[in-house]
Structure formats: structure tokens, C-alpha cells
Amino acid sequence: MSEFWTTEVHRDIYEMKYKSLKKLYSQKSEYQQVDVVETKGYGKMLLNDGLVMVTERDEFVYHDMIAHPALFVHPNPKKVLVIGGGDGGTAREVLRHKGVEKCVMVEIDELVVNACKEFIPQTSCVFDNPRLELIIGDGVEYVANTKEKFDVILVDSTDPIGPATPLFGVDFYKNINLILNDDGIVISQAESPYYEVEAQTSLLKVLNQVFQNLFIYNFSNLTYPGGLWSFSFATKKYHPIEDFNEARVKDSELSFQYYNPRIHRSSFSLPQFMLNNCKGLIKN
Amino acid sequence: MSEFWTTEVHRDIYEMKYKSLKKLYSQKSEYQQVDVVETKGYGKMLLNDGLVMVTERDEFVYHDMIAHPALFVHPNPKKVLVIGGGDGGTAREVLRHKGVEKCVMVEIDELVVNACKEFIPQTSCVFDNPRLELIIGDGVEYVANTKEKFDVILVDSTDPIGPATPLFGVDFYKNINLILNDDGIVISQAESPYYEVEAQTSLLKVLNQVFQNLFIYNFSNLTYPGGLWSFSFATKKYHPIEDFNEARVKDSELSFQYYNPRIHRSSFSLPQFMLNNCKGLIKN
Numbered sequence: 001m002s003e004f005w006t007t008e009v010h011r012d013i014y015e016m017k018y019k020s021l022k023k024l025y026s027q028k029s030e031y032q033q034v035d036v037v038e039t040k041g042y043g044k045m046l047l048n049d050g051l052v053m054v055t056e057r058d059e060f061v062y063h064d065m066i067a068h069p070a071l072f073v074h075p076n077p078k079k080v081l082v083i084g085g086g087d088g089g090t091a092r093e094v095l096r097h098k099g100v101e102k103c104v105m106v107e108i109d110e111l112v113v114n115a116c117k118e119f120i121p122q123t124s125c126v127f128d129n130p131r132l133e134l135i136i137g138d139g140v141e142y143v144a145n146t147k148e149k150f151d152v153i154l155v156d157s158t159d160p161i162g163p164a165t166p167l168f169g170v171d172f173y174k175n176i177n178l179i180l181n182d183d184g185i186v187i188s189q190a191e192s193p194y195y196e197v198e199a200q201t202s203l204l205k206v207l208n209q210v211f212q213n214l215f216i217y218n219f220s221n222l223t224y225p226g227g228l229w230s231f232s233f234a235t236k237k238y239h240p241i242e243d244f245n246e247a248r249v250k251d252s253e254l255s256f257q258y259y260n261p262r263i264h265r266s267s268f269s270l271p272q273f274m275l276n277n278c279k280g281l282i283k284n
Numbered sequence: 285m286s287e288f289w290t291t292e293v294h295r296d297i298y299e300m301k302y303k304s305l306k307k308l309y310s311q312k313s314e315y316q317q318v319d320v321v322e323t324k325g326y327g328k329m330l331l332n333d334g335l336v337m338v339t340e341r342d343e344f345v346y347h348d349m350i351a352h353p354a355l356f357v358h359p360n361p362k363k364v365l366v367i368g369g370g371d372g373g374t375a376r377e378v379l380r381h382k383g384v385e386k387c388v389m390v391e392i393d394e395l396v397v398n399a400c401k402e403f404i405p406q407t408s409c410v411f412d413n414p415r416l417e418l419i420i421g422d423g424v425e426y427v428a429n430t431k432e433k434f435d436v437i438l439v440d441s442t443d444p445i446g447p448a449t450p451l452f453g454v455d456f457y458k459n460i461n462l463i464l465n466d467d468g469i470v471i472s473q474a475e476s477p478y479y480e481v482e483a484q485t486s487l488l489k490v491l492n493q494v495f496q497n498l499f500i501y502n503f504s505n506l507t508y509p510g511g512l513w514s515f516s517f518a519t520k521k522y523h524p525i526e527d528f529n530e531a532r533v534k535d536s537e538l539s540f541q542y543y544n545p546r547i548h549r550s551s552f553s554l555p556q557f558m559l560n561n562c563k564g565l566i567k568n
Contacts, residue, residue, distance in 0.1 A: 005299070013325025015289070017299040041297025058478075061555075194342075194506050220504055220512035220555070222478050227511010228504035258555045266550030271345075271504070271542045 085156030086112030351377035369440030370396030
């Protein structure tokens with residue numbers, strides 16, 4: 001079989017090309033183009049609208065870092081909501097925490113779930129977990145209508161174009177606030193601090209209108225443009241470092257490939273250009 | 285003029301392509317192919333043998349992080365040696381420290397210096413600094429023969445292929461050790477913790493044979509494969525965090541785009557997979 005390139009185009013200035021062995025899945029849903037490719041260097045790769053979402057090689061980074069900081073700061077998270085995250089990796093990490101009684105996951109695009117179920121068991125294995133409630137539906141509507149309340153909410157969205165656009169708006173976060181317990185924590189995918197300064201600060205401004213305590217933290221992904229990427233950490237009560245109880249990490253008996261207590265703390269230390277860009281918006 | 289792509293190939297699994305406007309310089313020296321390209325999104329870009337060394341957009345990251353951690357841990361660095369670093373950016377950051385009386389820079393390839401002098405003044409501006417002594421010559425021979433001694437030595441090398449190969453060997457570091465003052469610090473370009481695990485641990489093993497106190501720290505470059513990159517920190521006396529005197533940063537009145545005291549400390553916090561890979565070699 002002949003090899004080919006899978007290409008992610010970034011703003012007409014940059015392309016990332018992955019040598020590929022086989023196209024495993026390619027379908028257009030009502031929301032987006034969904035592809036799964038077998039690459040030569042990164043295992044199986046999921047792309048939505050041509051943007052790399054997940055690869056088997058580095059998905060541990062993103063999923064460690066979206067889930068564990070909040071779940072180790074909140075002293076007793078029992079109910080967790082994941083918005084998006086159709087590959088399953090985020091919910092998988094959430095449910096490694098034995099104290100979590102229920103994880104509700106609301107993914108708008110069933111094709112993403114189906115593609116990952118068929119081709120990326122490394123993340124989609126979570127769909128067999130009895131503590132997971134998978135809802136195929138619109139996260140915006142879910143948070144507007146649900147009567148449930150949550151300790152931790154993880155907004156595992158794609159970029160603020162296409163189906164995920166409302167997930168970057170103030171109405172969405174006002175509803176998030178209403179279904180979040182009084183000591184709750186909200187984590188959101190917060191874009192690239194190098195390439196998407198406007199999208200990042202725009203999200204922070206929205207979060208700032210709703211949450212008094214707002215922070216941002218970084219991680220280094222292998223297959224996102226520029227490598228450095230951010231999550232926001234919005235909280236009603238807890239401080240992400242002062243209220244981090246390192247002993248809980250050890251007590252959990254969980255092992256990680258990326259996350260550890262020193263990474264937890266240091267991920268909130270920002271390069272100077274980020275501090276300048278986010279001035280007045282965050283409490284890092 | 286028609287646009288074109290400048291491509292960096294990574295191990296036959298990955299390509300990084302930069303939309304380019306103009307080829308400014310292209311010469312083959314006795315050591316390597318040297319190119320300077322005007323890109324659409326990153327300003328001017330220097331490539332050696334097709335690998336991106338420096339771009340105007342992100343060179344501040346690498347140059348902040350190779351220079352300032354050592355220069356703010358050593359309490360009074362007066363003499364600094366840079367091996368390599370032909371673009372000038374490392375020496376530029378060194379000489380922003382007013383206490384540094386002399387920076388010797390030994391670059392093997394005059395074409396790199398000439399190309400940057402002509403096309404990348406953002407880094408090559410340092411070549412006008414009277415406190416810089418620029419030597420075009422072999423760094424391996426220089427450290428074997430010089431009678432000078434240094435407080436800080438920065439090994440700003442390319443990868444361990446081509447002209448930089450001896451800069452990753454134990455004989456080189458034994459000589460480095462001899463010309464380093466008793467409280468000296470040696471920083472070395474230490475490759476990608478994601479992609480070049482073998483090169484990284486191999487360098488650490490070499491350094492470990494010569495220096496008792498060895499650490500590794502990370503930074504996030506925009507235009508290196510995978511983003512995350514490392515420097516090693518080898519020291520005869522000082523600890524990179526315990527002996528870091530934050531007040532000296534403020535007293536210096538220097539401003540930075542990447543470096544700051546919290547980044548200094550947190551850059552030594554490693555993802556778990558790096559701790560596992562470097563086990564027994566480092567004191568982080």
C-alpha cells in the first residue's frame with residue numbers, strides 16, 4: 001500500500017503533515033468532516049474538519065491535563081460533566097478516580113463516538129464503563145435544561161469555529177454556573193497561547209463575567225500547532241494551587257504519563273508574554 | 285512573487301511546512317547547508333541543513349531560556365562562553381546582564397554568522413557589542429586549548445548529527461569541566477523529550493560522567509518539532525532552584541517575553557514520562 005500525507009493547515013502560514021498508512025474512516029456528519037487515519041509515527045489519528053483532535057501517541061497529555069488538576073483540587077468530586085470529548089479520553093481519565101460516582105458526557109456528534117468506538121479503543125474503551133452516561137446531544141441545550149448538578153465540569157470542545165462556537169459564549173457559561181455546585185470547578189479547552197491569543201483572551205473575558213476566580217494553565221501537546229496549549233480553570237471556591245492536596249494523588253494510587261504534583265503546580269506558571277496578554281483577566 | 289513552502293522533514297513521519305515569500309540566502313559551507321528565508325508567518329527564518337534554527341517570531345523563547353536560568357543562579361557571572369549560537373541570539377541575551385564583563389563565542393561556521401549579520405539583525409545585533417569576543421573556529425578545539433576560565437558555559441549546538449556531533453561527547457565535556465570555574469554552570473541544548481529520547485538520555489549520561497549535579501529543564505518553542513524542548517543544567521556547586529535568588533531578576537531591571545521567576549522554577553518540573561526516561565541521571 002502506498003503511503004500518503006495527512007495535512008493540517010494552519011492559517012495559511014503553516015502546515016503539519018503526518019505520513020499516513022491507511023484511511024480508516026471518513027464521513028461527513030451534519031456538523032463536520034470526521035476522519036480516522038492510521039499514521040506512521042503517531043498511531044491512529046482522529047481529525048475533525050481536518051484538525052488533529054487525538055492521536056494514540058500523545059492523547060495522554062491532553063487527557064491527563066484536562067481531567068486531573070480539577071479532580072485533585074476538588075476534595076471529593078462525585079459528579080462530573082464532560083461537554084464534547086467524543087473520543088472518550090477525557091471521560092476515561094475522569095472515571096479512573098474511584099470517588100467519581102457518575103460522569104455524564106454530552107457529545108453533539110454521534111459520528112465521532114462511532115468512529116472512535118470502531119477504530120480508537122484506547123480512548124473509546126470508556127464507553128463500556130457503567131458509571132458513564134453518554135448523551136448524544138447539544139451541550140448548550142443540556143446545560144440549559146438539566147436539573148442535575150455537578151462538582152466538576154470539563155468543556156472538552158473543538159475550536160470556536162463550526163459546531164463548538166456556542167461553547168465559547170457567555171450564555172453557555174451562565175448555565176454552566178447554575179448547574180455547578182457551590183464548590184465546583186470548570187475546566188475549558190482554552191486554545192493556543194502562541195497562535196490564538198484573541199480566542200484565548202476572548203474566552204477568558206467570557207469566563208470572567210461569570211466566575212470570580214479564573215486561572216489558566218498550560219501543557220505541551222505533541223500534535224497541536226506550536227505544542228504549547230492551555231486550559232482555563234474557573235472556580236467558585238477552591239484555589240488550584242493553595243487547595244491542591246498532593247497527598248490525594250499518592251492516595252489515589254493512579255499512575256500517569258504526563259501529570260504529577262509538580263506538573264500540577266508548575267502548569268500555572270505562565271511565560272511572560274501570556275501574563276501580559278491575560279493581564280487583568282486571571283489570578284495566576 | 286509567488287509563495288512557496290519551506291519544509292522541515294522529521295524522521296519520515298512528520299513535516300513542518302512554512303509558507304514563504306522569499307529566499308534571502310542559500311549557501312553550502314564546508315559544514316552544512318545554510319538558508320535564510322522570509323516566511324509569511326514567522327519573519328525571517330534560519331535553517332541549517334533544512335532544520336529550523338531560529339525565527340524572528342519565536343527566537344526569544346530559546347534565547348531567554350538558554351541564557352537567563354544559569355545567569356540568575358550564578359550570583360556573579362563575569363565571564364561567559366558560548367559554543368555555537370552563530371545567529372547571535374544567545375550572546376545577545378548574555379550581554380544584557382550588565383555584570384558580564386566578557387562573552388566569548390566560538391562558532392564553527394562563518395557562513396551562519398555572515399547570513400545572520402546580513403539578514404537577521406534581531407539576533408546578530410550582538411556582533412557590534414564590544415564585550416563580545418567572536419571566534420570563528422571549532423568549539424571542541426577551543427575548549428581543549430584555551431587558558432581562559434569561565435563562570436557560565438552555554439553549549440548552543442545543533443543536533444548530534446553533522447558538525448555538532450563532537451559537542452555531545454564525553455571528551456568535550458571533560459575539557460569544559462577544566463575551563464569552568466569551581467562554582468560554574470554549564471547549559472546544553474538537550475533535544476526533544478518527545479522525539480529524541482535516546483539523544484537526550486545519551487547526552488545526560490555523558491554529562492553525568494563529568495558533573496555531579498545534573499538537571500534538565502524545559503521550554504516551549506513554537507517552531508521545533510513537538511514544541512517541548514530541553515536544556516541540561518550541569519553545575520559544580522549551585523542548585524538551580526535552591527540557589528536561585530529571585531531578587532536578582534528584579535534588580536537587573538531586565539524585561540523578558542518568556543522568562544520570569546516562576547517560569548524559572550517551573551521549567552524544572554518534568555512530565556512523568558521524562559522523569560521515567562531520565563531516572564537515575566538527573567536530580568530534578
